[in-house]
Amino acid sequence: MTDWGGGYITDITYLTGWYRQQSPSLLALTCLLNGVEASIPAGDEPVQVLELGCGQGFASLLLAASNPSWRITAIDFNPAHIAAARAWAAEARLENVTFLEADFATLAEDPLARDIPQADFVTLHGIWSGIAPAAQDGIVRLLRDKVRPGGVVHVSYNVLPAWGPRMGLQRIIHDSGRLLAGRSDRQVEEGIKLAQGLVAAQAFNLRNPASTGQILDQLASLPVPYLAHEFMNENWRPCFMRDVAAAFAGAKLEWVGAGHLIENFPELTLTAPQLAIQQRFDDPLMRELIKDMCIDRALRHDVFVRGARRITPAIRDATLMDVSLGMAVPADELPFEVAVPVGKIELSRTFYLPVARAMADAPMHVRDLLNAEGVEGRKDNPAEMVGIMVGLGFAELATRPGVGTGAAAMRLNQVTLRRMMRTENINRPVAAASLCMGTAIPLTLLELFVSDQVRRGNADASYIADLLGIGAVEGTTIESVLRTRIPVLRAAGVI
Numbered sequence: 255m256t257d258w259g260g261g262y263i264t265d266i267t268y269l270t271g272w273y274r275q276q277s278p279s280l281l282a283l284t285c286l287l288n289g290v291e292a293s294i295p296a297g298d299e300p301v302q303v304l305e306l307g308c309g310q311g312f313a314s315l316l317l318a319a320s321n322p323s324w325r326i327t328a329i330d331f332n333p334a335h336i337a338a339a340r341a342w343a344a345e346a347r348l349e350n351v352t353f354l355e356a357d358f359a360t361l362a363e364d365p366l367a368r369d370i371p372q373a374d375f376v377t378l379h380g381i382w383s384g385i386a387p388a389a390q391d392g393i394v395r396l397l398r399d400k401v402r403p404g405g406v407v408h409v410s411y412n413v414l415p416a417w418g419p420r421m422g423l424q425r426i427i428h429d430s431g432r433l434l435a436g437r438s439d440r441q442v443e444e445g446i447k448l449a450q451g452l453v454a455a456q457a458f459n460l461r462n463p464a465s466t467g468q469i470l471d472q473l474a475s476l477p478v479p480y481l482a483h484e485f486m487n488e489n490w491r492p493c494f495m496r497d498v499a500a501a502f503a504g505a506k507l508e509w510v511g512a513g514h515l516i517e518n519f520p521e522l523t524l525t526a527p528q529l530a531i532q533q534r535f536d537d538p539l540m541r542e543l544i545k546d547m548c549i550d551r552a553l554r555h556d557v558f559v560r561g562a563r564r565i566t567p568a569i570r571d572a573t574l575m576d577v578s579l580g581m582a583v584p585a586d587e588l589p590f591e592v593a594v595p596v597g598k599i600e601l602s603r604t605f606y607l608p609v610a611r612a613m614a615d616a617p618m619h620v621r622d623l624l625n626a627e628g629v630e631g632r633k634d635n636p637a638e639m640v641g642i643m644v645g646l647g648f649a650e651l652a653t654r655p656g657v658g659t660g661a662a663a664m665r666l667n668q669v670t671l672r673r674m675m676r677t678e679n680i681n682r683p684v685a686a687a688s689l690c691m692g693t694a695i696p697l698t699l700l701e702l703f704v705s706d707q708v709r710r711g712n713a714d715a716s717y718i719a720d721l722l723g724i725g726a727v728e729g730t731t732i733e734s735v736l737r738t739r740i741p742v743l744r745a746a747g748v749i
């Protein structure tokens with residue numbers, strides 16, 4: 255390992271992925287649901303977005319292509335990541351995204367930082383708990399200088415106590431892997447094999463079923479670059495939420511809510527006895543600690559704001575009524591028994607099915623959805639409807655309904671397809687840019703391929719199968735993609 259990484263691995267590039275918690279519209283929605291003013295960016299607003307620790311830049315590329323009037327600045331210290339991201343942006347001819355190579359430990363004091371504009375939205379996905387304290391401190395100094403008043407910040411990290419029982423596992427994988435192999439990907443593979451051997455040999459401290467055997471089985475199915483970046487960093491350190499909030503307070507950032515939208519609804523997150531204990535406290539951070547003690551979730555997403563302006567529930571609801579939603583799944587396949595942190599719950603079929611059907615063909619305003627034909631139930635609670643539909647991934651906010659596909663979004667989607675079809679599994683989750691939604695739409699590489707064919711006027715399943723040299727992909731037929739997914743992707747502005 256070279257020494258410029260400050261303990262973070264630099265010999266294996268990270269994989270490309272889209273994490274919807276990074277979407278500015280979702281971050282603004284989190285603020286609104288928690289009674290804090292934020293505008294969901296729409297139309298041609300000149301929004302500034304900053305991504306810290308961008309890897310190969312896929313999230314920033316998607317946001318740039320979906321929002322031509324935004325300016326995105328994305329930073330990472332690994333030159334292989336920045337070179338890949340710049341090449342991808344050039345191929346898609348995206349001019350509203352800038353990729354900078356810089357180390358957070360020193361960037362705030364570097365003359366390079368002068369050119370970084372103050373941001374309306376900042377995201378840090380998958381970096382905070384993997385880096386050295388010097389880099390964390392540097393991030394806080396950068397946030398202090400680069401978040402505009404009212405700006406919103408997202409951060410995700412491995413959280414305690416969920417990671418507590420797994421800390422021994424991480425340490426044995428990390429330390430043994432480093433002695434057994436050279437490159438980080440080989441190291442993590444060797445470390446996992448060694449840990450599996452110890453589980454089989456009944457090592458006492460690897461016997462907790464919640465933390466080890468089960469986790470090792472799950473790990474074996476994950477991509478090796480992900481595992482290397484998760485397990486092989488010298489400074490890997492899961493954190494308590496209050497400690498992250500204390501660090502961010504150094505940049506005048508105040509915690510607003512959970513990035514997993516559903517977690518902002520206490521009744522969907524905790525049981526009645528857990529809630530009774532939680533509600534003895536007014537302190538929001540204490541409430542979050544009690545939540546973190548109760549639920550099975552190892553990666554936390556949080557949303558902070560610099561200068562929270564509180565709004566009343568009436569103002570929040572009036573704002574949400576004007577928001578537009580579009581479906582992310584086929585309306586007639588909406589499940590009515592759904593998993594939330596507290597367990598399985600039933601959704602009202604007579605409320606949610608008519609709502610979903612009303613927006614099946616095109617995004618619609620929340621006020622119209624609540625008053626759509628056949629909707630039975632509360633029509634005065636937009637927060638719950640939007641929270642459930644968006645929080646469970648059934649719908650996305652649509653920030654420019656009716657605008658069509660968007661040239662930059664289509665260019666990026668084609669480049670994504672061209673690049674990934676060469677090397678990646680066709681069932682791999684990817685994402686497509688959409689001008690109409692103003693964010694990325696999750697889909698598989700196969701669905702992206704079929705969408706592209708449909709856009710070119712080829713909607714024949716056997717023709718598409720011939721192009722791919724296959725009929726079915728692990729049970730998914732091209733016919734079923736054409737029948738169920740293409741209408742959703744068309745309504746979402748991907749076609």
Ligand SMILES: C[S@@+](CC[C@H](N)C(=O)[O-])C[C@H]1O[C@@H](n2cnc3c(N)ncnc32)[C@H](O)[C@@H]1O
Pocket residue numbers: 260262268269270271273306307308309310329330331332335356357358359378379380381385389483
């Ligand atoms: C786990 S990856 C996450 C990448 C991306 N956010 C994603 O989720 O796909 C963490 C990233 O942080 C970058 N990184 C780590 N330490 C850094 C530092 N001190 N300065 C700048 N970037 C750093 C790494 O190169 C890596 O790309």
